[in-house]
Amino acid sequence: MYRPCFRPLAAQLALLFLLIATLTPIAFASTNFVQCLTDLQQNYSSLEGGRDNQGRPVSMSNATAVSYELCVEHCGSGPEAFSWSAFSQEFSSWLLPWLALISQLPFGSHDKLDNFTSMLLAVGSPTLAAYSVMITVLNSRWLTRRFNSISYPNVQTAIRVLSSLQQAPIRINRLHHELLPSLIVLPENDQWWETLKDHLDYTHTWSLSAAASMAWTGIAYIFTIVDSFTADLSTSQLIDITGQGVGSVWLWLLPIVFTWLQISPKCDSRRVYKAMKRANDVAYSATDDPDIKAVLASSRGSDRALDLQVEDHALNADERCTAPIFNYSRVFSWAAVVEEVDSCLQVAAYRAAHFEPVNREIEWVESERSRSIQDVNRQGTALQVQNYCRYFPGLEPRRCSSAIWPRVFIASFMALFLQWGTTGAALLIVFLTPTRGLGCRSTSYLAYASLSTVAWALFLLSSILSHYSSSGIDLDLENGRHRRFRSSIAVQVSIALRLLGKIIATINAVGIIVTNIFQISGFFDRCYCNSSAMSLGVAKAYNVIMLGGSEISSLRGVWIGGTVLALGSAGMFVLVLDLLINPSSPETS
Template identity: 25%
Template sequence: MGVSLSTAHVSSWQQECASRFNCTSSGLVDIFGQAASCPANSTIQSVPGIWGITYEACQAECGMDKIVQSIDFTSAAVPLTTWLLPWIALIAQLPFEANGWRDLLSACLCVGSPALATYSLALTTFNRRYITNKFKRLKEKAEKDTQQRYHYMAQRAESAAFVLQEIQQCPMRADQRSGELASLIVLPDRQNFWLIAAKDLNNTRRGFTYSFLAQVILAFLSYLISFIAAVHDSLGSPDVGLQFASSSVWSWMFPIVYGYIRVGSQFQAGAIKQALVDNTILPQRGVSAHGTDVAEVMYQKGLRPDADVYTPLLFLETPGRLTLPSGSSSALSAAAQSTQSAFGGEDIALEQITFRRDGSVVANSEHQRERSEKASLLSRTDTAELEGPVSPPTWLGIDVRGDERREGPIFNYARILTWFAFAEHVRKGFETAINRFRVKPKPATPVGPDTTFLTVTVEGTPAADVTMIPLVTAKDAADCCRLAPFKDLPAFLSWEKIPSAAIRHMLYAAFLALFLLWGTTGAAIFVAYSTPAVGLGCRSGSYLIYGIAATVSWLLLVFSQFASHALMHRFEQDPDNYRLSTGYSVLGGLAVITRILGKTLAVANAGWLIASSVLEEIGAFQTCWCQTDAFQYHTSGWTPVFKAATDLRSQASGIWIGGFTWSIVVCIITAVIFT
């Protein structure tokens, strides 16, 4: 029954309810919820075996139509200030850097789904270690095994490792369409780019500032003092025990806040773009559309801090005829016409020349090979200059790319596959170049017009120990990195080409996310559940709902990432005809719907956690339904209205301290992993 005009508002629901019963009342029970009684001439307080009342007895005498706990914000201010506000204050230290309203969304996603925040943070941590190990070996090779003239690659590898580690909170693409990626990797005049980019990223990196340390230390000390005072003065009080539970469900914030500072993130949105593009102007050398050498100054394009997709620079390999992919643009068609013009305008038979999918041109005669190579460079340069990014795929007008294109650390979960593709393109370029530079030149061999340059076998190993490698143009750099001068580098790999390290990182991150979420939320559920009357009530039920919603939200968003990746892989291969592929609408719908559901659930769950924490402190759970664990037992539950703190001490104090301690241990283990 609901509140009526005759309902009495009382300051203590438990005391008022207990005063309405005596030894002649029905519905009295012991600590196990079994019926109990006392002599008619005695009082309930004098009989130690009587603990509480049944659900029916509670509703009859203490239902909401009889008495209601009044909301006293004055008395609730102390527990709210000491037990809840320190956690609310720490929200300001959660990773944002998403710009505008997305900062608020990032905070809601972190609070509403700690599993998502932990998953993104763990991926960032594992990726950093992966890059550190790989580039440490490359730096050692460059220092010890390369020729003296190529020792600059050691410093470049060190700077590149730092850059790759720090740009994970932004969508990244490796771009070889104009030959710029290979140029960035090996050309000597690109050294300043890596040094300046690393310096700028280090300057804009979040660190352990005094303001951060002060806020975290004050929050922790406030929490610790409250805990010590509660243990010393009030241990045994159900209110204190449930405050332990409420604090445990928030304790995941310590390792998350610490972890994001420890692994590093940029302090504002746009910092990565400024470091990679806006702050550095580089000389560009290459071949123009007219076959002449060009030299100009422009921003680098090898490392693109965006999620744009371009029309593929691909020709199809068709027997007996030079053809284009279906749906090719007019610019690409014009490029093909210029290619055919180089051969006299006639159709080119397969036995004379072949355009392969990787963009290379193969001819059977030396004369044809020279002409076909020139035609390939012409057509590719024309296409690269004329084609801009294509419109991204949508489903009902909503971008299918989702959070992969969003900037901000919380969205790193959606970039694990594209970041690995990007990082591997860069790493393999460095590895190939450094391996080639390991060949020692023959002594006293002059470098002149008749110099024979290093040749490489099909397997990528040096064929002979000859002389220095020319590093002047973009084509020289591409040859050194074993890349085509103009080539598409995929950002969305097929499932079988995803590196095994990426899969391991996702599995480890998923385990850590569940460990932290349920290690802290599970401790809160355990404390609230085990506090007499034992059972799943409003408090333990609210924590259980929070944990389940946080897990489901994280799973929905991760699933959305996989669906989006599958569709974007098809789109990247053929932006004009991807809709013709089987399952386009299904993949697009799954990617968009699961992403919206996951975010909506996380935002609602964040509000639920804060609201339930406040409701606990103001006495909103002081009802028969909540106190008798009706969430689990329905009408067969009971509540211990007759026992004070001293009676509960022996029954629940060990459980409260144990649950609280376990949540702290979980947080410490997680923080150590992030260190």
């Protein structure tokens, strides 16, 4: 039975150590802000520093908030007392379901470090995860629409094969010019396409564990929303540890897992490489002998028209990893392969439509079925096969088609939309929760979305530079030296950007988990964080401790708006992807 490529290893241990490390200093805290305000009103009523909930100075007896300086002096600078029972309930209800859902992301590499890295990249840069999902769907749609107008054998099979190989480092052999035309034209290679399609035709869509994880997470998020609207909001300590922000900042994970399960990427590295090997074992190549129709390519060496090969170089490290989040690194190389196969198919289809056989020395043999092509029309020598697929003006394969940039733009827009829609909702909820302004929670969410975007931008720029460096290999002698120097610089910059992106994403992944643990444990429930001193400044900062009825009503309105924004962003991402996925395929020729 197929073992799915959805489950990282060692993540649970890492989270356990992280949890212990972050909770240790919180366990010894003892601040109580409600008791502190009561003590100030009863014993220090003449002190200045009393505030209302808008930050205006009032007498201490009427105060519902205190200035930051007075808060630190009388209440203490530490967090409120840690309650294990409250923390365990909130952690298991608000954060643990999201951490468990990470296991349903697609991984697939049989290198544990690569799987762990892909998990960190997904958590540390949801923008990159969403971009990889959307670009994969857009690539498949573009491939299908592009091949839709071609009427030639194996076109529909080629669509399924090339779409499935987006998670693999596919390459075309350009040293032996007869290999690719032989793969497309020769009738003996119909078996190659069918063999590869059949061995890649495995799915991992809905399973009991995946459905249970998503259901548990969705229900937990609903409970988070219900709990926030039914809790007693009279004191700020209940507001500060609400799971509204936690649930919204992780909401991107639901549509990402859901859409990957719909796409069912072929990301099991061993299975993909084995499928390619089995297909290449039955690949045929045309020969120079007119009396021999074709021979097994394996009898003439190890070269194949299509294979999974990349250089053992740091530049190609991400491209070799079959985890779908690394699809960003294969966008340009995969598109170049599709362009070349497409050009070859178009020329062959054009000649067949004009009843031109591969061997010009024979007449076209009509078929009983109008849309089928007799095998004899598709046979010839190596030179004849090459000439049959020789490109016409305007059909030459391009290393970087202009059609790729709209896909990159749309995928980028939707990735940023999902990232900032969900994290922006969390930011809105905590920013407008008294005391309004940038505090520890809102700043952490802002940093999370910003670093996620920066990491994605670095990876995208790295893939562009990587493509530029590889496209500068075949150069004329006149200016080749200068171009090679620029290509080598692009290689080094691409590697450096990729490494920097991974560092930022790793820090961001650890940071958001620590932030959420701090939030639900009450670590952020201290004078500095509650006073929004980051945006108001120490002199104007104040800590809201008690809320009135009108303020509670307004606060719930903010939470409704944040919830709608988060759910709307996630829902819109899924809706757009569902509209783009699985376009109609051409009829079998």
